Amino acid sequence: MAARFARVALENIQRPYPCKVDHLMTSADDLAPPAVHHPVFHGSYDWHSSVHMHWLLVRLLALFPDLEGAESIREALDRRLRPEALAAERDYFARPSAATFERPYGWAWLLRLQAESIDLAQRDARAVPWSAACAPLADLLAMRLIDYMAIADFPVRTGTHFNSAFALVMALDYAHALPHPALRQAVVARAHGWFGRDRRYPARYEPGGDEFLSGGLVEAVLMRQVLDGCGFAEWWEQFSPPAGELGQWLMPVAVSDRSDPKLSHLDGLNLSRAWCWGRLESSLPADLVPLARQARLDHLAAGLPHAAAGDYAGTHWLASFATLAMSEVSQAAATSAT
Template sequence: MTHTHLDDATAEQFAHVALENIARQYPYKVDHLMVGADDLSAPVVMHPVFYGSYDWHSSVHMHWLLVRVLSLRPALPVADRIRAALDRQLLPEAIAAELAYFERPASRTFERPYGWGWFLRLQAELRTLGARDAQAARWATACAPLADHLAQRLIDYIDIADFPVRTGTHLNSAFALIMALFYAKSDQHLALRKAIVRQAHRWFGHDQRYPARYEPGGDEFLSGGLVEAVLMRHVLDDCSFGDWWEMFSPGEAELAMWLTPVTVADRTDPKMSHLDGLNLSRAWCWRVLGPGLPPVLQPLAIRAWSDHLEASLPQAVEGHYVATHWLATFALLALTDSAVG
C-alpha cells in the first residue's frame, strides 16, 4: 500500500473494508437515550441504514468512503458491489426511519456534531457524484430530507453555542463545521455557510499562540489545533489566512510536536487506537494546510503528511476491528482531500 497517493489497489482495499463494515451488525456501540422500560431495539431496527460499522457515525462515514471511491475510481472491479450495496442501503423509506429517530425529543443531541457533519459530507459527495451519475442522484434525493433536517439543526445549534468544543474527539466543533461546509457548497445552502463562517470567526478568529504542548490527549483522533486551522483555511482567503496563521501558530518546539507522528501502545484498545486516527487526521490537516502556509513551512507540511500516513495507514485495513471500522475514512481524506472553498 503506497503512502503517496490513492492507487487502484488501495482504493479497492478500502472499498472491501467498507462493504464488510456497513453490513456487520455486531459488535455495536449503542448511543440511545431510553425514555421507557421497553424503549430499546436492535440497532438495525432503530437505524435501518446506519446499523453497521460498530456505531452510527462510523457507518455514515464508511458509506461516504464508498461514494468517494466510486467517484474517484468508477472502473474498479468492486464498483458494481458498491452500487448494489448503496442501492440496498439508501432507500427513501429507510432514510425516513433514520429521520424519525432524529425527530424524537430524546434524540436532540444524538450524534451532535460529529455524526451530523459526516452525514452532510456524505450528502455533499452524493450531490457531486449525482451531477454526472443518475444512480447517485437517486441516492442523494433519498438522503435529502435527513440532510435538510441536520443542516437546519446545525444552524440552530451553532447560532446559540457561545463556546466551541476543542477536544480532539467526536465533540470537536471545528471538524463538524468543515464537513458541513462541503454540503453548504454542494447544496448551495447559503444560510448554513453564513452561519459556519460567522461562528468560525467568533470562536477561533482571535486565537493566539495555540498551546500545542497540551496535545494529544490519550484517546484523541483529532488535533484540536490543526483542525481549527483547517476550518480557518476554508473560511479565509489566502492573505487573511496567512495573517491568522502567524498569530495562531505555536512556537517552533511545539510545532515540532504536530509534525511528528505519535506512537500507539495498544492497537486493540478501542480508545488508544484513536491515536492511529490522530496520525491520519493530522496527515489530512497538513495536506490541506500546506499550500497556505509560509514557504518555509510548506516542505515540513509535506514531510509531516507523508510521515503520519506511513505511521498509521496499514491499520486502516489490517488492524483490529476497533480501528478498521472507521480508520479507512480518515486515510482516504488524507490521500485525496485537498479542496478548500
C-alpha cells in the same frame, strides 16, 4: 488500496455486531435491536462509523468509477440508501430524546455523505436516488447545526467526536455542494467568533490520550476555508504555536495497543493530521511548506498500514480518514506526493 478499502467498507456496513449503542430510552418500548432504530446506519460498530463507511463507498466511486467491485458497491448503496429507510433515520432524529444524538460529529459526517452523493450524482445517474433519499435527513441536520451554533457560546476544542472545528469543516463542504447559503453564513460567522482571535496555540498539550483529531490543526483547516489567502496568512502568523512547539504536530504518534478502542484513536490522529497538512500546505509560510509536506508523508506512513488490516477497533473507521488524507490535498501536496 482503494479496492481494499471498498471491501472493508462493504463488510463493515453489513456487520451488525459488535455494536456500541448511544440511545436514550424514555420507556420500555424504546428497547430494540440497533437495526430497528437505524435501518441504514446500524453496522460498523456505531452510527457515525456506519455513516463514515457509506461516505467512503460513495467517495471511492467518485474517485474510481471502474474500481474493482464497483457494481457490488452500487448494489449495496441501492439497498441501503432507500427513501423509506432514510425516512426512519430522520424520524429517529425527530424524537425529543434524540435532540443531541450524534451532535456534532455524526451530523457532520451525514452532511459530508450527502455532499459526496450530490457531487457524484452529477456524473453518475445511479447516485441520483441516493442523494434524493438522503436529502431530508441532511436538511434536518443542517438546520439543527445552524440552531446549535446560535446557542453555543464556546467551541469544543478536544480532538474527539465533540470537536467543533471538524464539524464546521464538513458542514462547509455540504453548504458548497447543495448550495446552502444560510449554513455557510452561520458557519463562517461562528468560526470567526470561536477561533478568529486565537493566539499562540499551545500545541504542547496535544495529543490527548484518545484523540483522533488535532484540535489546533483542524481549527487551522477551518479558518483557511473561511478566510481568503491574505487573511489566513495573517491569522496563521498570530495563531501558530510558540517556537519549539510546532514539532509536536510534525511527528507521528505511537500507538501502544490497537485493540483498545480509545488508544486506537491515535492511528486516526496520524491520518487526520496528514489530511490537515495536505489541506493547509498551499497556504502556509514558505519556510514551513517542506516541513508540512514531510509531516504529511510521515503521518500517512504511520497510519495507512492499520486502515484496512488489524483489530476491528480500527478497521471499522480508519479507512475513511485514510481516504480523506490521500484524496483531499492542495495541488502542491499532490504534486510532491507524485
